[in-house]
Amino acid sequence: MWNMINKRQTDRARKPRSSKFATKLCRLRAVTNLLLLMTSSALLSSCGGTGSSHNNNGPLTGNWQFDQLPLQGGFLVQNKGSVTGQLTYSVSAQGNVCNSGSASVTGTVSGQTVSLQAVAGPQTVSLNGTISGDGSTMSGTYNSTDGQGCGTAQSGSSWTAMSVPPLRGNIQGNLHSNGLGQVVSLANQDFPVTGFLIQGPNIGASSANITGSLNFPGYPCLATASVNGQISGNVVILQIIAANGLTVGQIGAPAGSTNPSPVVFQSSAAGGYVVQGASGYGLSTKSCKGGNIPGDVGNICLALGTTTACTQPVALSPASLIFPPQLLGSPATTQAITLTNSDPSGAALNNLQLLFQPQPGSGNFPISDFDGLPNFTEQDNCTTSPGSSFSLAPQQSCTITVSFSPQQSCPWLPSSAEPSQCPPFLPATVPSPPALSAVLTVTSPTSADTDKSFAVPISGVGLSSLEPSTPELDFGSQALGESSPSQLVTFTNQNISPVQILPALSTPPCGTPGQAVVLSRPLISGSVPGLQVVTGSINSDNSTITYICDLDPTSGQPNFQIRANSDTCSGSVLAPQQSCSIEVSFAPQPGTPQSPAPDYFLELNTLQCTTSTTTNCEIDAGRFPVELKANLPSPLRMSPGAGLDFGIQSRFQTSAPLTITLFNDPNDPHSQTVNFTGNLVKGDYAETDNCGSNLGPGSSCTMRITFTPSAIGFDQGNITITYNAGQTQTVYLRGTGQ
DSSP: OHHHHHHHHHHHHTSOOOHHHHHHHHHHHHHHHHHHHHHHHHHHHHTTOTTOSSSTTSTTOEEEEEESSSEEEEEEEEETTEEEEEEEEEEEETTEEEEEEEEEEEEEEETTEEEEEEEETTEEEEEEEEEOTTSSEEEEEEEEOOOTTSSOOEEEEEEEEEEEOOOOEEEEEEEEEOOTTBSSOOTTOEEEEEEEEEEOOOOSSSOEEEEEEEEOTTOTTOSEEEEEEEEETTEEEEEEEETTSOEEEEESOOTTOSSOOOEEEOOSTTOOEEEEEOTTSSEEESOOTTBSSSOEEEEEEEEESOSSTTOOSEEEESSOEEEEEEETTOOOEEEEEEEEEOOTTOOOEEEEEEEEESSTTOTTOSSOTTTSOOSEEEEESSOSSTTOOEEEOTTOEEEEEEEEOOSOSSOSSOOSSOGGGSTTSSOTTOOOSOSEEEEEEEEOSOOSSSOOEEEEEEEEEEEOSEEESOSEEEEOOOOTTOOOOOEEEEEEEOSSSOEEBOOOOSSOSOOSTTOEEEEEOOOSTTSSOSEEEEEEEEEEETTEEEEEEOOOTTTOOOSEEEOGGGOOOTTOEEOTTOEEEEEEEEOOOTTSOOSSOOEEEEEEEBOBOOSSOOSSOBSOOEEEEEEEEEOOSOSEEEESOSEEEEEEEOTTOOOOOEEEEEEEOTTSTTOOOEEEEEEEEESSEEEEEOOTTEEOTTOEEEEEEEEOOSSSEEEEEEEEEEETTTEEEEEEEEEEEO
């Protein structure tokens, strides 16, 4: 019809017309357009479209949260004057939930008058009331039938309901981590969170789907995650799903739970939502790289439609301090932290407190166990006296200055779980996990969540004068009476002054085999040998150290033997940048249990500096820099050893392959055909081999391993070789991503 009218008008337009005729034509066009608009409006109205004021987008269509009722939250749909939907409900008797589920809703609306009926299990709830002029609230009275032993009948009781707008939009929030089990504790650190949420369509069910995405910039346990959950009324449950598909957290809790975490609609001028999850209902990552104990938990706050709701009252910049590695005793370097009152309400912050811990988690040793001096010190212009409370006006700042002068390098006591924490096995720009740490904590009177403490982790690496070429020597299995090929380790003097390694002793102070020996620090030559292998429980008490020498009770010989003719270190005075070396081999002894696999440490003793000894010395004179590992008894042998070091490799770039030869030792009295059942590779490593399904006595095969770092920093992995019904051997892998 429209095309025909246009064609006729176009044809007529080609002929000359009088102005009077043109005026009539314009009037005709206007009437035609009006008729078309009226027709379109009528069609939309008859189809329930947006052209009608009485359709399923009426004021009752949406998500509602009910109060003072067994009914709770859910979705309603209004179509002209009729209302349908579903609401969750929960009925309690004697403090216990005896009936809960989804209640179907029917009803009518006429002007501002609302009449609803909900069937909640055995109960029927009839609600009458009015809707507010802006459509945001409803209120009235209700009657309910007897619940047949679960819920009592009511008559004329009051009820209210609040409209909950859709939960969708961009996120501006934060994660306040509790930091369980981290090498450098994440406790009380605040990390930004960005992303978006999308609420699914209203189909009149008791809940609607929520999907979205979250980003955690700067958080070491989780980079990105997807979100999948539901909303019903003002109660939301969001599962946080990591990139690997694992659920790593939950925001919110089911309706009726003992610790619900609902969506809270902000009634401020800015409007919006705040979705909050407390510890345990916030984030609980399954693993966090670098942690002793997998996982981390924290409080999470997601703000939508408001830029201030999740803003914390204090801002600490930067979020962390990392000092570059520096030699022990070198002049102190400083970095500053700015503390600002960022309270979104614009209020002053009173009774702020500042706590500086120079070495957190160090027990009774907050200072160096070598010279009694702290590695980190702090000064600020925030307080008038250390430890006193202070105030900050809105947007006012103060400055905390932290100084780093390392008095020790890697911790005196070794850790088999974290042998990589001693430099130089970490890039200078990424000392993680660091050898030395501190933490600055500010306690605020208020918080956007339940945690009122805000922390800045501080780390730095102290470089000892003598550094080994590797953190670990790994040996394969050996039979009694056999000795492995030797492995080389070198020590280099990184200092600008000479350093003396103590000489060997003909009779080391080891006592009887298995005896714990308490030794003073090596203050003078002759008190302890320059090189010594120790094991057992190692404990320190300031100026003394307790350990057990590697000494077999049957043979009187060590399991890890330093070859005397290869030792160029004992008794040497190393000039700056000069190196020495030793060779170590594994020769299992008859009286030493080989299960679990032997795990020892190579102790290096240098001349310690004192007030009277100031030359050829270093501050930290006793160190356990190299871990010595061996495999469980097996006919399998590995050459050149059971460990591979790939050095520094660019991130996401695959290294050249390194190889290990496996052979079945025919001289092992327990030698038999080895039937392989599979290799398990852990970490950023890949392995291929030509070993087939079995390896007979005297036979050999080759493994080729490559390294593709996915992160920056020291990166460990391993290969577990399984054979003969569950027996295992391990290849230890390490490298550094940059």
